[in-house]
Structures are given as structure tokens and as C-alpha cells.
Amino acid sequence: MSEVRVLVGTRKGAFILTADGKRDKWEVSGPHFAGWEMYHLKGSPADPNRIYASQTSGWFGQMLQRSNDGGKTWETPGGEQMPEPGTFPAGVSNKFAYDTSPETGKPLTTHQWYDGTQHPWEFKRVWHLEPSLTDPDIVYAGIEDAALFRSTDGAKSWHELSGLRGHGTGPKWQPGAGGMCLHTVILDPSNPKRIFIAISAAGAFRSDDGGKSWKPINQGLHSQYIPDPKAEVGHCVHHIAMHPKKPGVLFMQKHWDVMRSDNAGDSWTEVSGNLPTDFGFVIDVHAHEPETIYVVPIKSDSEHYVPEGKLRVYRSRSGGNEWEPLTKGLPQSDCYVNVLRDAMAVDSLDKCGVYFGTTGGQVYASADAGDSWAAIVRDLPAVLSVEVQTLK
Numbered sequence: 001m002s003e004v005r006v007l008v009g010t011r012k013g014a015f016i017l018t019a020d021g022k023r024d025k026w027e028v029s030g031p032h033f034a035g036w037e038m039y040h041l042k043g044s045p046a047d048p049n050r051i052y053a054s055q056t057s058g059w060f061g062q063m064l065q066r067s068n069d070g071g072k073t074w075e076t077p078g079g080e081q082m083p084e085p086g087t088f089p090a091g092v093s094n095k096f097a098y099d100t101s102p103e104t105g106k107p108l109t110t111h112q113w114y115d116g117t118q119h120p121w122e123f124k125r126v127w128h129l130e131p132s133l134t135d136p137d138i139v140y141a142g143i144e145d146a147a148l149f150r151s152t153d154g155a156k157s158w159h160e161l162s163g164l165r166g167h168g169t170g171p172k173w174q175p176g177a178g179g180m181c182l183h184t185v186i187l188d189p190s191n192p193k194r195i196f197i198a199i200s201a202a203g204a205f206r207s208d209d210g211g212k213s214w215k216p217i218n219q220g221l222h223s224q225y226i227p228d229p230k231a232e233v234g235h236c237v238h239h240i241a242m243h244p245k246k247p248g249v250l251f252m253q254k255h256w257d258v259m260r261s262d263n264a265g266d267s268w269t270e271v272s273g274n275l276p277t278d279f280g281f282v283i284d285v286h287a288h289e290p291e292t293i294y295v296v297p298i299k300s301d302s303e304h305y306v307p308e309g310k311l312r313v314y315r316s317r318s319g320g321n322e323w324e325p326l327t328k329g330l331p332q333s334d335c336y337v338n339v340l341r342d343a344m345a346v347d348s349l350d351k352c353g354v355y356f357g358t359t360g361g362q363v364y365a366s367a368d369a370g371d372s373w374a375a376i377v378r379d380l381p382a383v384l385s386v387e388v389q390t391l392k
Contacts, residue, residue: 002349002357003018003390004019004020004023004041004347004349004353005070005071005388005389006345006363006388007041007385007387008041008380008383008385009038009039009040009053009342010031010040010061010357010361010381010382010384012031012034012036012381013031013032013033013035013038013381014038014041015028015030015031015032015380016029016070017377023365025090026365026376028377029071033074036056037056037057037125038053038055038383038384038385039054039056039128039384039385040053040126040127040129040150041053041129042134043387043389044128044131044139045131045133046132046135048389050072050136051066051071051389052131053065053074053129054125054126054129062125064076064155068251077151077153078157087124105114116161123144123145124179125181126141126142127144127181128183128185130187134192137151137154137156138150140185140187142182142185144182145180146173146182146199147160147164147182148161148164148167149161150183161211161212163207163212164197164207165216167205167216172234173199174201175200175201175235176255179200180199180201181199182197182199183199183239183341184240185197187243189244194205194207194247195210196217196240196242196264197214198238198240200236200237200255201236201237201255202235202237203216203232204217204252205217206265216233217265218231218237218268219266219268220259220267220268221257221259221268222257223235223254223255224256230322236255237254238252238253238254238255239282240283241285243285243286243290246266249319250265250284250291251271251283251320252268252283253281253282253341255279255301256278256279256301257270258278258320272321273322273323274321274322274323275314276307276312277298279298279299280295280298280339281340281341282295282341283295283344286352287352288350290319291316291319292316292369293320294313294315295323296311296312296313297312298339300388301381304336305335305336306335306336308340309334309336310327310332311327311330311337312325312332313325313330313356313370314326315369315375326366326371326373328371329364329366329374329381337358337359337362339357339358340359340385342384343356344357344386345387346388347390349390353365353367353369353388354366354370355376355386355388357380357383357384357386358383359380359382359383361378361381361382362375362377363375363380363383363386364376
């Protein structure tokens with residue numbers, strides 16, 4: 001029988017939840033790395049035993065962890081600790097290696113990003129880890145301040161894909177409320193050279209040459225704080241999702257508005273439809289139905305909790321515009337939690353399972369594509385990320 005493994009990153013450690021294919025009884029392992037912020041955990045599609053984890057602390061800095069046995073044991077690839085947030089001297093930890101200044105072309109030995117004032121570019125944390133679809137030793141890391149790195153040796157050493165920061169729009173990038181974070185990395189299963197990323201608050205970008213060069217893909221996005229309706233960058237994108245069977249179709253939750261693209265991001269249209277509010281952080285796609293998408297609306301950009309104290313997942317079976325609230329098993333009064341951008345995932349079982357975690361420490365699961373929900377664990381620290389591995 002199949003097994004489901006849910007990887008949960010929280011403010012104070014990581015937890016691994018496992019169940020068989022029925023998904024009615026769950027075992028909880030953790031906390032792993034107790035007391036640390038575990039920003040993101042993700043398993044390799046190429047090796048069910050390989051898991052990567054981002055471990056960070058304002059006091060001890062950033063580390064990456066790797067498990068080769070499904071989370072039972074962990075190791076620090078390279079055996080070195082990353083620097084403390086705000087610093088990044090040459091030659092330290094997990095061997096992240098920057099390339100060149102986008103302005104001068106010279107090596108960035110002091111790791112400064114030229115933006116017209118030559119201000120220091122700070123390494124703060126790894127927000128998102130995206131393992132290769134085919135090679136367990138290749139993994140991408142999206143970090144703050146926004147940059148993209150790739151490792152080809154299982155996270156022992158890292159090489160910056162510097163064409164992204166070298167894009168001419170770099171000086172116009174601004175941090176969102178959570179920082180200038182590269183939080184989304186999507187690999188196209190139909191085109192190994194195509195990569196999508198999103199940065200808050202710069203927007204979405206696409207590479208068609210394996211990360212050497214990048215194109216902003218924000219046409220059709222509108223933000224009230226940007227006077228130019230055709231602005232190339234500057235939009236606060238919260239998350240992007242894609243179904244592997246339709247890699248040219250993208251769905252986006254941005255800072256206000258749910259958006260859709262049918263041409264790999266070249267243009268976007270709004271599909272917020274009848275949602276109670278079009279602000280939120282998370283968006284995901286059903287494992288078998290490319291036009292079925294899920295969001296969790298949040299009241300506003302200043303009130304980061306669900307509207308009316310009701311926790312509702314909204315589902316569209318038509319790719320947007322027409323939405324239905326999914327409430328069975330979810331609290332419908334006095335609930336004031338948030339669901340963060342990496343805190344929803346789906347499994348690939350025949351009856352698609354949907355999972356999400358809240359800032360209140362609950363992880364909810366639906367074994368019937370969202371029709372009904374149950375909390376599979378409660379009272380964890382605030383949940384930062386939820387990812388799922390389906391093991392057959």
C-alpha cells in the first residue's frame with residue numbers, strides 16, 4: 001500500500017507526519033532541530049529517501065540539512081555552518097559561492113550588489129529548496145536577499161545563477177513585508193532548461209536556458225502602489241503553482257488578486273471571481289485535475305487572518321473565477337490564523353489529498369480533494385511550510 005509523508009517546517013523545529021494510503025491514522029516524528037526555524041523541507045522526486053531542509057536562527061545563522069533515510073537521521077552537507085544573518089564573508093558555510101558583480105563583471109569577493117549605491121547585499125536565510133526532478137544531488141535554493149543558487153553535489157557546495165541578480169531590473173527590486181525573498185522555484189518537467197521563480201516584491205521571472213538569463217513575466221499584473229500599469233517589475237507575488245501535465249499554465253496568488261497565465265507567464269489575467277477577498281499567500285493545484293486550484297483567502301494585507309474568523313479553503317474546478325468554500329471539518333468561528341505561502345501541498349494518490357498548515361500550529365488534511373478536512377496534528381509551533389511525498 002502507498003504511504004504518505006508530510007514534511008512540516010515550523011518556527012521551532014521540523015515534524016514528519018506519516019500515514020498509509022488510507023490517510024486516517026498518522027504518526028508524528030519530531031521535533032527535529034528543536035528550537036530552530038525550519039523555513040522549508042522538501043523531498044527529492046528522484047529519491048524518496050532524500051530530504052533537504054532549511055534551518056535558520058537569528059543567533060546561529062543559516063544551515064542546510066540533508067537526510068538520506070526519509071528524515072530518520074540528518075547530516076549537514078559539507079560539515080560547515082553558514083554565516084550569521086547580515087554577513088557573508090568569503091569561504092564560509094555550506095560553500096555558497098557568488099559569481100560576479102552585475103555592474104563591473106568582477107568577482108564579488110566582498111559580496112556586494114551594485115544598485116547605484118554599492119550597498120552590501122545580505123544573505124539572511126534560505127526560503128525555499130527545490131530538488132531536481134531527475135537527480136537527487138541537484139537542488140536549487142531561493143534565498144533572501146533575493147538570489148538563486150544551485151548545488152550539484154547534494155548541498156555540499158553551491159553556485160549562484162547570477163544572471164538573475166544581473167538582470168537590468170535589479171536596482172528596482174524592493175523587499176516585501178517579509179523581506180526581499182526568493183520564495184518560489186518551479187522546474188518545468190517538459191523542458192529541463194525552463195525555470196520559474198518569484199520574488200517579493202519584484203515579481204515573477206522565467207529562464208529558458210537553465211538559469212543563465214532571465215525574463216520578467218509580469219505583464220498583466222496590477223498593483224495599487226505602482227503607478228505605471230506596464231511596470232516590468234515591482235509586483236509583490238506571494239506564490240506560483242503549476243500542474244506538471246500543463247506546464248504552460250501558471251496560477252498566482254499575489255498581494256491582492258489571484259491570477260492565471262496560459263502562456264508560461266508571458267501575460268496574466270485575474271481569476272479572483274467570487275472569492276470573499278483576493279488577498280492571500282498560498283495557492284496549489286489538484287494532482288490530477290490541472291484546472292482545479294486551491295487558495296486560502298486572508299482578510300487583508302494588514303490583517304493576516306481568515307475573514308470573519310472562519311477558516312475556509314476555496315476551490316475552483318474551472319481554473320479560476322468560480323470558487324466554492326470548503327468548510328467541512330474546519331473551524332467556522334473565532335479562528336484567526338494565517339496560512340503562509342509554502343504551507344499547502346497535495347499528494348498524488350488516486351483520491352488526491354490536500355494538506356495545509358496554519359500559524360496556529362494545526363496541520364489539516366483532506367483525503368477527498370478538499371470535500372472534508374481533519375486536523376492530523378495540533379498545537380505545533382507556527383507552521384512555515386508543508387510539503388508531501390507520496391511513497392509507493
